[in-house]
Amino acid sequence: MHKRLFTPGPTQVRPEILKELATPQIHHRAPEFSELYADIQPKLQQVLSTNHPVLLFTSSSTGAMESAVTNLVSKRCLNLVNGAFSKRWHQITSGNGVPCDAFEQPWNVAIKPDMVDEQLSSGKYDAVTLVYNETSTGLMNPLQAIAEVVARYPDVFLLVDAVSGMAGAPIETDAWGIDFVLAGVQKAFALPAGLAVAAVSERAFERSKTVPPRSYYFNLPLMLKSHLKNQTPSTPAIPHLYALNAQLNDMLAEGMERRFARHAAMAAAVQAWAKKYFDIYPEEGYWSQTLTTLVNTREIDVPALIQTLADEYNLRISNGYGDIKNKTFRIAHMGDTQPDEIYGLLTAIESVLGL
Numbered sequence: 001m002h003k004r005l006f007t008p009g010p011t012q013v014r015p016e017i018l019k020e021l022a023t024p025q026i027h028h029r030a031p032e033f034s035e036l037y038a039d040i041q042p043k044l045q046q047v048l049s050t051n052h053p054v055l056l057f058t059s060s061s062t063g064a065m066e067s068a069v070t071n072l073v074s075k076r077c078l079n080l081v082n083g084a085f086s087k088r089w090h091q092i093t094s095g096n097g098v099p100c101d102a103f104e105q106p107w108n109v110a111i112k113p114d115m116v117d118e119q120l121s122s123g124k125y126d127a128v129t130l131v132y133n134e135t136s137t138g139l140m141n142p143l144q145a146i147a148e149v150v151a152r153y154p155d156v157f158l159l160v161d162a163v164s165g166m167a168g169a170p171i172e173t174d175a176w177g178i179d180f181v182l183a184g185v186q187k188a189f190a191l192p193a194g195l196a197v198a199a200v201s202e203r204a205f206e207r208s209k210t211v212p213p214r215s216y217y218f219n220l221p222l223m224l225k226s227h228l229k230n231q232t233p234s235t236p237a238i239p240h241l242y243a244l245n246a247q248l249n250d251m252l253a254e255g256m257e258r259r260f261a262r263h264a265a266m267a268a269a270v271q272a273w274a275k276k277y278f279d280i281y282p283e284e285g286y287w288s289q290t291l292t293t294l295v296n297t298r299e300i301d302v303p304a305l306i307q308t309l310a311d312e313y314n315l316r317i318s319n320g321y322g323d324i325k326n327k328t329f330r331i332a333h334m335g336d337t338q339p340d341e342i343y344g345l346l347t348a349i350e351s352v353l354g355l
């Protein structure tokens with residue numbers, strides 16, 4: 001029996017979208033592939049509020065994170081760290097031999113614009129990485145305000161991991177001056193895992209030509225060259241592109257404003273419930289629109305709750321991440337999930353816990 005996913009990635013995929021994966025294969029150098037690619041492109045640009053090319057990565061989000069830091073840092077990268085995924089981006093940066101420093105905050109504390117300003121004023125950096133929505137903690141960093149600060153430093157590129165935020169919360173890529181913003185599609189896009197997308201600015205492509213290539217697979221100049229022909233350098237995940245195209249059609253039919261409002265409404269419902277029965281992990285004012293991390297104030301047996309929900313209700317939620325496992329647990333309210341399904345989940349948790 002399928003367990004309905006309320007996990008912060010992968011998320012639940014609708015059956016109509018799963019069927020798209022079974023579309024008969026086309027050849028990736030045939031004109032019908034370029035037609036598919038060209039069909040997808042403006043829709044992705046609409047979701048991301050951008051005129052920049054949106055590249056398709058046949059990899060999980062981690063590949064696109066690696067691409068950003070290996071192609072776009074000439075001098076030194078500042079990694080803003082306040083959770084597991086931002087920490088991973090620092091590890092990806094240093095692991096690839098890219099000069100970098102981590103600026104760390106406690107996991108329940110947001111990165112504030114003045115912190116970024118202070119770090120960048122050192123003049124050491126020409127790129128900064130930020131995780132918009134920390135999926136490990138349910139904390140949403142103030143992306144727009146941070147982008148305003150970064151914009152005051154003309155040589156500094158803003159690289160954003162928006163993996164669990166994109167398509168669930170607004171991102172004004174061009175208006176906010178974001179040079180690279182990426183997401184894997186298995187989170188708020190509500191698609192199967194295995195594909196990532198990233199909008200890349202013109203000046204980012206320019207710089208990438210001057211950075212010695214650290215990778216062939218994730219080489220931005222090569223990817224751009226293919227992109228201009230509505231192609232990808234190597235064989236892409238063609239089945240995923242059919243699913244992506246169908247999902248983009250449905251998302252735009254719903255309307256991005258309405259989609260974001262639905263996410264905000266589900267977040268408000270889960271937050272109110274969390275405040276009533278538990279507590280919320282991140283500091284107030286920075287709660288995520290796409291998932292909530294609840295503090296286990298009642299000292300419940302979190303693995304037992306997860307197991308019972310799965311076995312008896314066919315519903316799956318997530319434990320806390322890393323060091324805050326069992327001390328917290330997570331409920332995703334993103335993708336194509338509807339408010340009624342969230343109410344049903346919360347009622348099921350109340351039954352299991354006897355609340």
Ligand SMILES: *Cc1c(COP(=O)(O)O)cnc(C)c1O
Nearest residue numbers: 009060061062085135163164184
């Ligand atoms: C899930 C996630 C990742 C890692 O994504 P993969 O697709 O597993 O590589 C990175 N960053 C954030 C914020 C995430 O939520």
